[in-house]
Amino acid sequence: MYVPLFASDPDVIPMYLAVFAVMTAVWCFLGHVLLKWPPLVAKVERYGHYVLPVVLIAIGLEIPSGFFSH
Incomplete structure (x- = not known):
């Protein structure tokens, strides 16, 4: 998201x-398809509010240390 x-x-x-727009559409489509699968929907509804903050914090910690340090 920061590259442009x-x-x-x-x-x-x-x-x-263009690449950002296409890849965003692909990820949104995959998310939509995956969340139509009933076993996965049940897991996301049950554990999603625990997993999401961990994932976002991990991404936030990785960006400065991994992507922009050379």
């Missing part, structure tokens, strides 16, 4: 935006 903001070559920003 930090792109050094303005000519490639449309490509970044």
Whole structure:
């Protein structure tokens, strides 16, 4: 999500935006398909509110240490 903001070559920003839009649509579609599967729906409804904060915190911790450190 941050790549278009930090792109050094303005000519490639449309490509970044297109890839971002397509991949966002793919992930949304996969989420929609997976949550139509009854056994998974039951698990998400039961444990989702516990798992989501852990996942978001892990992503937040990984971004500074993994993606932008060279």
